[in-house]
Amino acid sequence: MKQAWPPSITGxxxxxxxxxxxxxxxxxxxxxxxxxxxxxxxxxxxDGETFDLVQRIDTVLAAIVGHEDEARMKPELMQSxxxxxxxxxxxxxxxxTELRRLRESVRGVAADxxxxxxxxxxxxxxxxxxxxxxxxxxxxxxxxxxxxxxxRELIFGLHVHVAVDDPDKAINVINGILVDLPLLLALSAxxxxxxxxxxxxxxxxxxxxxxxPRSGPPPRFRxxxxxxxxxxxxxxxxxxxxxxxxxxxIRPHPRLGTVEIRICDSVTRVEDAIAIAxxxxxxxxxxxxxxxxxxxxxxxxxxxxxxxxxLSVRYGLEAPIMDLAxxxxxxxxxxxxxxxxxxxxxxxxxxxxxxxxxxxxxxxLRRGNGAxxxxxxxxxxxxIVEVAREIAEATEAVASV
Numbered sequence: 001m002k003q004a005w006p007p008s009i010t011g012x013x014x015x016x017x018x019x020x021x022x023x024x025x026x027x028x029x030x031x032x033x034x035x036x037x038x039x040x041x042x043x044x045x046x047d048g049e050t051f052d053l054v055q056r057i058d059t060v061l062a063a064i065v066g067h068e069d070e071a072r073m074k075p076e077l078m079q080s081x082x083x084x085x086x087x088x089x090x091x092x093x094x095x096x097t098e099l100r101r102l103r104e105s106v107r108g109v110a111a112d113x114x115x116x117x118x119x120x121x122x123x124x125x126x127x128x129x130x131x132x133x134x135x136x137x138x139x140x141x142x143x144x145x146x147x148x149x150x151x152r153e154l155i156f157g158l159h160v161h162v163a164v165d166d167p168d169k170a171i172n173v174i175n176g177i178l179v180d181l182p183l184l185l186a187l188s189a190x191x192x193x194x195x196x197x198x199x200x201x202x203x204x205x206x207x208x209x210x211x212x213p214r215s216g217p218p219p220r221f222r223x224x225x226x227x228x229x230x231x232x233x234x235x236x237x238x239x240x241x242x243x244x245x246x247x248x249x250i251r252p253h254p255r256l257g258t259v260e261i262r263i264c265d266s267v268t269r270v271e272d273a274i275a276i277a278x279x280x281x282x283x284x285x286x287x288x289x290x291x292x293x294x295x296x297x298x299x300x301x302x303x304x305x306x307x308x309x310x311l312s313v314r315y316g317l318e319a320p321i322m323d324l325a326x327x328x329x330x331x332x333x334x335x336x337x338x339x340x341x342x343x344x345x346x347x348x349x350x351x352x353x354x355x356x357x358x359x360x361x362x363x364x365l366r367r368g369n370g371a372x373x374x375x376x377x378x379x380x381x382x383x384i385v386e387v388a389r390e391i392a393e394a395t396e397a398v399a400s401v
Contacts, residue, residue, distance in 0.1 A: 025228045027255065028257035029170055032088070035162060035281060035284065036088045036162070037162045038088055040086075040159040041266055042157055043084065045060065045081070045082060045115055048115055053078075053123055053130075053131065057080065059115075061075065064105075069084075069105045072086070072087075078132070080154075082117075092274055092358070096274040100270055100398045103117075118392045119156065120190040121190045124384050128154040157262060160281075162281050168224050169292070172223075172287065173284055176297035177283055177287060181217065182308040183341060185264065187264075187317070187364050189312065189317075190203070192375055196384050201314055207313065214245065216248065217250075218246070231246070249261075250263065267370060269395075275364060278354040278358040279342075279345065286344060318335075320332065342361055
């Protein structure tokens with residue numbers, strides 16, 4: 001029987017624990033198998049004919065009552081968004097099976113109700129002004145607190161959780177992966193359109209979400225104690241309800257015992273999402289073992305890693321980034337850095353049983369990311385609706401390859 005995701009705690013239990021004032025020092029690092037992973041995706045609910053976003057989350061949720069995947073699906077801030085989450089998986093191959101099954105379940109429910117489903121960082125032409133907020137206290141409170149910033153957040157992300165067995169190790173793994181975030185963004189970028197227009201960016205989702213407080217790259221914490229003290233101060237002063245209101249590109253998730261990598265745009269092709277998940281899993285293992293051997297991981301100035309992130313936002317897989325690991329003076333293509341990183345990750349992926357799925361990164365580099373594909377469709381005839389149609393068709397193509 002598959003372990004539930006999140007492991008050993010439900011969303012309701014988590015809310016009750018926070019309401020009771022449980023300390024942020026409480027965590028589940030080391031309480032489950034190390035390097036297990038879970039994948040979360042946010043989908044667009046689309047009109048079956050116009051491919052515009054539709055406010056039909058209640059229809060979808062009503063249709064899955066009693067369904068075997070009911071616990072795997074939930075609403076998000078906008079009524080046109082559905083989030084799914086896999087169970088805990090040991091390998092990227094298991095995650096592939098689960099994510100394909102979830103996409104097929106969502107596709108079937110949507111089709112039964114005259115809908116289509118799409119996965120990308122932004123919808124090509126829908127307007128945030130026309131979206132309705134989901135009727136949940138959490139989302140009403142969020143909009144009340146952040147106003148226009150929250151109402152504009154019509155974006156879709158891919159999140160990958162990887163279990164780590166020690167809280168200080170988790171903090172150091174996060175510090176290490178800061179240099180790799182631009183690579184993950186370049187691989188996943190799939191939001192070159194906003195409000196019906198090409199933006200010139202590979203990931204328009206990033207600057208939209210950057211308006212949120214406590215977003216972007218996290219600060220480099222010395223250890224878990226320092227992280228807990230900072231989060232505790234924010235909680236005690238009422239600035240945030242709990243640590244999940246830090247919306248960083250990567251963060252610890254103490255109550256799940258995971259490192260959560262959040263920088264990626266939602267990815268259209270399921271095989272690309274799984275390749276990226278395998279990449280994340282192997283990265284966590286690489287930095288975990290480096291920390292175990294040396295007690296620390298390499299660090300780079302925030303301005304340098306943030307500049308590389310911006311270059312990936314702008315140019316995607318064509319980004320000319322600084323090669324921070326070697327300290328070369330000249331910038332080099334991000335794809336070249338990805339290929340070098342793959343050589344380091346392949347032995348780790350092999351030990352994890354996820355090496356076949358990791359090879360999918362080479363395929364992304366060969367044919368381009370989601371932004372590249374959307375722009376090719378658009379440039380063929382300048383039909384923005386056709387872009388949304390292609391997103392839906394590629395999202396729903398989930399048969400095993």
